[in-house]
Amino acid sequence: MxxxxxxxxxxxxxxxxxxxxxxxxxxxxxxxxxxxxxxxxxxxxxxxxxxxxxxxxxxxxxxxxxxxxxxxxxxxxxxxxxxxxxxxxxxxxxxxxxxxxxAALPAMTPDAETLLAALAVRFCLRDPNGRWDVGMWFNDPLSHLRTSKRSGGHSRRLDGEGDHWTLQWTSLPYPEDLLQALTDTQAGLNGATAMHRGDVCEIRFGSAVLTLRPSAPRCSHLPIPEGRDERGRAAAARPSDPPRP
Structure with a gap:
């Protein structure tokens, strides 16, 4: 990408x-x-x-x-x-x-393939009500609403194998926007949940786990998406996710 x-x-x-x-x-x-x-x-x-x-x-x-x-x-x-x-x-x-x-690429399980495909196709996703915006990973249309600014270059790295993957990046997008894009009750991946363990944020889908490690702010400050309980479980059903590319 x-x-x-x-x-x-x-x-x-x-x-x-x-x-x-x-x-x-x-x-x-x-x-x-x-x-x-x-x-x-x-x-x-x-x-x-x-x-x-x-x-x-x-x-x-x-x-x-x-x-x-x-x-x-x-x-x-x-x-x-x-x-x-x-x-x-x-x-x-x-x-x-x-x-x-x-042949050198790490193996990927079907659940991990679905989760990472969901991440890729939401590259440009935004909330029509202006609550969050992924911004194509370089733009912040909601900058006027932020209380802090993300900066520090544009490094991105995805590592992992099988079911376990880690995404590290600097600058944009804001981690809370990325989390919302993947777990939103309307536009998120059907079945994806958000989990917080200390400073680490995880997005789970089936057996797959995507760990988010932004440079700052820490994932522990991310809000639980609307429509979910404190464990990240969906409070209501949502439409099926579009077919992955």
């Missing part, structure tokens, strides 16, 4: 297709797709399925998941396919380097 966060966009997750609505679709493609350039800047296994000038339709070979970068909110192209020979297409198999990179 770091590569995407360099640009302004909105996310619209569909079934096996993460639609990225942005005026910088070509730049996003250059960040994710292998081409005549070093592979370090690319997502291993990502390939171009179709380019239409206003949309890039991409396929992740290892998982079969799709991503569309487009200027249109409905995710559909308005132009005809364009021939191109810059980005690798789906006919190019995984390279040895890509296989080695993918």
């Amino acid at each position: 770091y590569e995407l966060s360099l640009y302004t966009f909105a996310l619209s997750p569909r079934y096996d297709d993460l639609v990225v609505i942005s005026q910088a679709g070509i730049n996003i493609g250059n960040r994710l797709l292998p081409a005549r350039k070093p592979e370090e800047l690319c997502l291993p296994g990502m390939r171009l399925q179709q380019y239409t000038g206003d949309s890039l339709h991409m396929l992740h070979l290892p998982s079969g998941a799709r991503m569309t970068a487009t200027t249109h909110p409905d995710g559909h192209s308005r132009q005809r396919p364009v021939d191109q020979d810059w980005w690798w297409d789906a006919s190019v198999p995984l390279t040895m380097r890509e296989r080695q990179t993918l």
Whole structure:
């Protein structure tokens, strides 16, 4: 997500297709797709399925998941396919380097995959009533309401294996906004709960645990989301979570 966060966009997750609505679709493609350039800047296994000038339709070979970068909110192209020979297409198999990179990734359980996917697709999420806003991890639209300011660079790190993952970051977003986005009674991940253990905040989904470790303020200062009891249990049912990309 770091590569995407360099640009302004909105996310619209569909079934096996993460639609990225942005005026910088070509730049996003250059960040994710292998081409005549070093592979370090690319997502291993990502390939171009179709380019239409206003949309890039991409396929992740290892998982079969799709991503569309487009200027249109409905995710559909308005132009005809364009021939191109810059980005690798789906006919190019995984390279040895890509296989080695993918093999080195830590294993992830289904519950952890769902929880982390929920984190990714809520990158731009905000409360329409103005109570919280993730702000795409660099912007704070609610700064006028804050009693403190977060700063200190833009370092982000996700570590873990299996069911247990830890997210560390500096600066934005505010941890309470991120927690609300994942556990909100309407827009949160269905079944996710928040737990506080001293200075540590955990978000649980099934057997998976995501530990939040922001630089400051400490998680112990985070409020329990509205509609939940002191143990983080949901007080009322909410609609099912949208399919993960």
